[in-house]
Amino acid sequence: MIVIPRETPVVSNLHTSYIRIRRFVDHFRxxxxxxxxxxxxxGSEGAVYFDQGALINAHICADGESRGRQPALEELLRTADAARHTVSVxxxxxxxxxYWANLNExxxxxxxxxxxxxxxxxxMKKIIQDRFTGLxxxxxxxGKADQIHVIMGEIAGAVLGKSGGILRDPNQELGRIMASAKNExxxxxxxxxxLEALHLSDACLHDKEPTRGQARGSLDTQNPVEMLEVLLGVFEQTYADTKIQTDPFDTVLKRKFLEKVSRYEFLDPFTEEFSYQGGAITYTGTDKVQRLVAAVTECLRELAxxxxxxxxxxxNLKSWRQQYQREIDAFKAVV
Known part of the structure; x- marks a missing residue:
């Protein structure tokens, strides 16, 4: 079980199929x-912890087991590439x-x-007096364990066994936990x-990401195509989360592309020059990537x-803008 304070979410429930996980972790650290x-x-959960730009620990909990440190970091990145996860920051x-980085140890x-x-x-009084750090x-x-978390003698939170690791206000839960402890x-x-921080190697963050999209042209075209993949992924997730849309996202997107064929010929699905499927873009057209960016962003602005x-x-696009600010400015990717 991963227990962390969740009062200050920066990103919530983004699908890893829409991001480059190594670049994502590297950005936010x-x-x-x-x-x-x-x-x-x-069946699994994990966390990568960072402080002042350094990776200070990682943990993964799966199949009733907990693994930590460098092997856990590399396993998390590898499994996030291979399977769909939701990611929050x-x-x-x-x-x-x-404390939270080392809790599972x-x-x-x-x-x-x-x-x-x-x-x-x-x-509890003695623990507070002795400035104890632990739980x-x-x-x-x-068979469910409640937890009281203490950092340097200060009660940092409580976790109820049935809550799945959600940290709660101790002022609301401490009395109930104390009462249950009187049961024989x-x-x-x-x-x-x-509290001492570890330091993990960040070399794995710079490993080459598995290929998810293809683009013909120089390496300079890869970043804007990746930017569009993530943009489309966030848009698709937002569309799905509204729960009031009657048509599947891919149908709506292709319909919008067809409206733009007279201006952007490569959007014609029958030419198979451009496609977006499974979070990945395939582009084999001859138009410059600037026109590709212009076409996709224009379609998404209208759909929104x-x-x-x-x-x-x-x-939902806040983290996308932070991550791809350079490409957004260079290619005028306004959504």
Whole structure:
């Protein structure tokens, strides 16, 4: 289970099929002071933690097991390439990032404590007084463990066993956890978390991304095509999330392309010069990439207006604009 503060999301639930995950991680580790990139797929979840541009840890939880550090980082990037994940980015304060980054490596100090051997309220007072850093797990009879997280003697949050790792306000949950700890069948464990940051190698962020789109021409055409792939992916996700659209996105997009064939011949589906499928662009036309960018962005601007996607789309495009600002300016990719 990955537990992280989620109060300050920068990006939420973006599909990895629409992004270049290595470039994505590399961008946000430099764009934010500290935080994490959180990935989730059916049956697994993981996070990459960063502080002041450095990768300080990574964890992946899958099949009931937890793996960390460099192997976890490389596995997360590899699986994000191969399968669909949702990805979110959270900014986490510098003073606590070390705790959350190292949480899954917490060292067990005491286990199987019971209400007859320890008074949890008295224990909490001592922990706060001693400026302890770690967590108290309260394992209830149904088998779900509640958690109380403490950083340098300050209660940082509580997690209810049934909440799936969602960090909650301790002021609202602490009383309930304390009460459940008085059950004779409840077991209590104490774990210590180190605040010292690790430093992982970032070489894997610079590995070549698996090819997802094709473009004929010089290498200078690759970035704008990649920019369009991500743009189309964000647009498609926004379209799907509205849940009021009756037509599939690919049908709507092809219909719009057909409207523009007299101006942009390569959009004609029968010529097979341009296609967008599965998050990837294939372009074999002879027109310059500037016209390709102009054609796609013009179509998307009109679709956004016609389908009422304006405000939500602009919100979802914030990270796209940050990531591709240079290409957007150079190719006048206005959406």
């Amino acid at each position: 430099n764009a934010l002071p500290s935080g994490c990139v959180y990935l989730r797929a059916p 959270f900014e986490i304060p510098e003073e606590s990032i070390g 917490a060292a067990l100090i005491h286990k199987n404590l019971t209400s007859s051997t320890v008074d949890l309220e008295a224990l 108290i797990e309260v394992l209830n009879p149904p 069948r409840t077991r209590i464990a104490i774990k210590r978390v180190q 207006l016609e389908r009422g996607l304006g405000m939500e789309l602009q919100q």
